[in-house]
Amino acid sequence: MTVKIEDFQNDFSIAWCPGCGNFPILNAVKQALVDLKLRPHEVILVSGIGQAAKLPHYMRCNFFNGLHGRALPVATAIRIANSKAPVIVIGGDGDTYGEGGNHFLHAVRRNINITLITHNNQVFGLTRGQASPTTERGFVTKVQTHGVFLTPLNPLTIALALEAPFVARGFAGDGKHLTALIQEAITFEGFSLVDVLQPCVSYDRVHTFQWYKDRVYELKEGNYEPSDLMAAIQKSREWGDRIPTGIFYRNPERLSFEQHSPVLKDGPLVQRRLDISRVQKVIDSFF
Numbered sequence: 003m004t005v006k007i008e009d010f011q012n013d014f015s016i017a018w019c020p021g022c023g024n025f026p027i028l029n030a031v032k033q034a035l036v037d038l039k040l041r042p043h044e045v046i047l048v049s050g051i052g053q054a055a056k057l058p059h060y061m062r063c064n065f066f067n068g069l070h071g072r073a074l075p076v077a078t079a080i081r082i083a084n085s086k087a088p089v090i091v092i093g094g095d096g097d098t099y100g101e102g103g104n105h106f107l108h109a110v111r112r113n114i115n116i117t118l119i120t121h122n123n124q125v126f127g128l129t130r131g132q133a134s135p136t137t138e139r140g141f142v143t144k145v146q147t148h149g150v151f152l153t154p155l156n157p158l159t160i161a162l163a164l165e166a167p168f169v170a171r172g173f174a175g176d177g178k179h180l181t182a183l184i185q186e187a188i189t190f191e192g193f194s195l196v197d198v199l200q201p202c203v204s205y206d207r208v209h210t211f212q213w214y215k216d217r218v219y220e221l222k223e224g225n226y227e228p229s230d231l232m233a234a235i236q237k238s239r240e241w242g243d244r245i246p247t248g249i250f251y252r253n254p255e256r257l258s259f260e261q262h263s264p265v266l267k268d269g270p271l272v273q274r275r276l277d278i279s280r281v282q283k284v285i286d287s288f289f
């Protein structure tokens with residue numbers, strides 16, 4: 003049976019501002035799943051709280067919407083229980099790198115086979131435009147009235163420092179390229195990060211679609227070799243007049259959490275028979 007984009011459509015009304023960079027990301031996620039011939043019941047999306055985290059509300063498929071910053075631990079548990087299902091985490095920069103920053107570090111270290119898509123708009127969009135961990139220095143908000151003076155967090159450099167095996171950056175203004183990145187991230191065996199440059203048209207009048215269009219360029223294999231970790235770290239620090247997008251690093255050699263785990267060798271836990279008497283024995287041993 004062929005899968006169509008409409009299969010992922012639901013009739014929830016979308017609460018994002020007109021022109022928001024979240025719309026093309028939603029389209030790219032759906033298109034990537036269609037291109038991979040995945041059907042709604044075969045995919046699991048997990049999110050926390052924020053504008054980005056609303057994305058699964060606007061899709062027809064399995065999803066779990068939990069607490070701010072806590073999507074990754076939930077997704078980890080889901081993936082361990084059902085280690086054959088594609089699990090995709092959707093979050094904002096605040097959700098993923100601020101409140102959920104600790105989980106981000108350890109999900110990368112664990113190298114669980116999850117795809118993390120971060121809508122990086124450099125602000126807390128849902129709570130009306132305060133600075134987030136990725137906000138550029140000098141950016142003025144209603145709270146940071148003298149401009150942000152903290153060092154921005156670079157998610158790509160951090161993921162690479164922990165040797166994340168798949169690290170990519172997309173741009174919401176280039177849906178075709180973003181779709182291809184998401185597709186490859188989903189099929190990759192191991193933790194994959196796709197950080198997406200996403201203009202927030204309501205609370206950031208500096209980093210507009212045009213601002214990014216004037217700066218982004220694609221890392222093309224042939225000109226750029228994504229198997230070199232040190233080169234990737236160096237490339238991840240490029241920001242300003244030129245901003246690279248594409249796959250910064252890909253390392254298929256690193257074994258995933260699932261490949262390491264002896265418990266998962268016999269197949270997904272959800273497909274196995276649960277012998278309650280063994281659990282009961284453990285409980286009884288406490289009395």
Ligand SMILES: Cc1ncc(C[n+]2csc(CCOP(=O)(O)OP(=O)(O)O)c2C)c(N)n1
Binds near residue numbers: 054055101128
């Ligand atoms: C534990 C907790 N802390 C703070 C909040 C308030 N809050 C909700 S969304 C959000 C930040 C949203 O920013 P981001 O994750 O970047 O998503 P965006 O809305 O920009 O897509 C915050 C601080 C919350 N809901 N729960």
Ligand code: SF4
Binds near residue numbers: 053201203205
């Ligand atoms: S506040 Fe910003 S991120 Fe949120 S929906 Fe509006 S434009 Fe998009």
Ligand SMILES: [Mg+2]
Binds near residue numbers: 094095096121123125
């Ligand atoms: Mg944000």
